[in-house]
Amino acid sequence: MKRHIHRAHKSKTIPCDVCGNMFVHKSQMQKHRQDVHMxxxxxxxxxxxxxxxxxxxxxxxxxxxxxxxxxxxxxxxxxxxxxxxxxxxxxxxxHEKVPFTCGVCGKSYRCEQSLKNHLPTHDPNYKKKEYYCIICEKVFASRTTFGMHKREHKIGKLTCVCEVCGKVVSNPGSLRNHMDIHRGVKSYKCNVCQAGFSSASCLMTHKRIHTGEKPYACVICDKRFRQKPPLTIHMRTHTGEKPYSCDLCDQRFISKSAMNSHRCRGPADDSTNEYVCLANR
The missing domain is CATH 3.30.160.60 (Classic Zinc Finger)
Known part of the structure; x- marks a missing residue:
């Protein structure tokens, strides 16, 4: 009995740096990586x-x-x-020649409208327009950079803000649908297993379990996935890219979950409740 408890229920602290699966012993992880990933x-x-x-x-x-x-x-x-x-x-x-040149300063542009937008800057009374972000209060000098910044917030012309998580959506109807997530309302039901979901997109992804549909394919090995995020992580096994690094040691990982599995909270009696690196334990 003691042997079973030790083998089956001992804490798993060794992560696979490819898929994030956890193992009790390093040798188990290495065998898994060799058998599954290699x-x-x-x-x-x-x-x-x-x-x-x-x-x-x-x-x-x-x-x-x-x-x-x-x-x-x-x-x-x-x-x-x-x-x-x-x-x-x-x-x-x-490198192609730009045809529209400012007669004052010699600066060139590829389209006439860009030159027209530039010319007023030589007026002594010209006041440079500033673009103000209502979300983070940053100020931008150009409409282009402001537009790029807005996409980071995903606000566009969005006007409705969720008071729970701060997400911004485009209209009251979208906000009501979003609030269902926080209220635990699951209005979208699977007609196969009756599982409930808070959005149509979540239901659509779930249905692929029943249909076997995997629309996202790896262009290198043809492995297929139901969703795009797992494909993105999988592609890193081919390129060697490991964008996530442990801030406590030099190990790198292909996914955030694999990195988080590598770390854990401090011991129960640690009042700081800070993360500790498994490699340094």
């Missing part, structure tokens, strides 16, 4: 510890992550690109 991955990168199913995928990884072996280079600035279309777009944007 099966049939016989093409090993000689510049890191990643392996791939095909030689072509390995070459793509090395070019993207290690070598930066570009096929095409701009003859004007030397910048490299993998594809001719990327080079063409670069030359068109960066």
């Amino acid at each position: 099966a049939d991955y016989t093409h090993k990168c000689d510049m890191c510890d990643l392996s791939f199913k095909t030689d072509n995928t390995l070459r793509m990884h090395k070019r993207a992550v290690h070598i930066k072996d570009y096929n095409f280079h701009c003859d004007k600035c030397g910048k490299g690109f993998f594809h001719m279309k990327q080079l063409s777009n670069h030359c068109q944007v960066e």
Whole structure:
């Protein structure tokens, strides 16, 4: 009995840095990684510890992550690109002659309207317009940068703010639907298993469990997913990208959940309740 409790119920503290699954012992995690993530991955990168199913995928990884072996280079600035279309777009944007030039300062623009917008800046009485964000109170000098900033808040012309979580939506109807999440109202029912959901999009994603539909496919290994976020994380197993790093050690991870699994709260008697790094325990 004691043996069973020790094996089955001991705290799992060792995370897989690929998928985030937790294990009691490091050897279990290593075996899992070899069996699940490395099966049939016989093409090993000689510049890191990643392996791939095909030689072509390995070459793509090395070019993207290690070598930066570009096929095409701009003859004007030397910048490299993998594809001719990327080079063409670069030359068109960066190096083609701009036809509309300011007669006062010589600054050039690609379209006439941009030049017209610029000309008033030479008027002695010109006052530069400022764009004010009502959400975070930041001020922007141009309409373009302000527009980009608004997309960060996802506000556009949104006017209704949730008093619970601060989310901003476009109309009272959308706000009422959003509030159902906080109230626990699940108006959208699955006609197969009767499970309830707070939004139509959540119901649609759930139904894929019953239909087997997996519309998001990996372009490298053809593995398919029901949602886009898991595909994004999966692609990092091919590229080697690990955007999340532990702030207590030098380990990096492909997903936020894998990083959080790597860390845990301090011991129960720790009054600070701060995170501790499992690697340093």
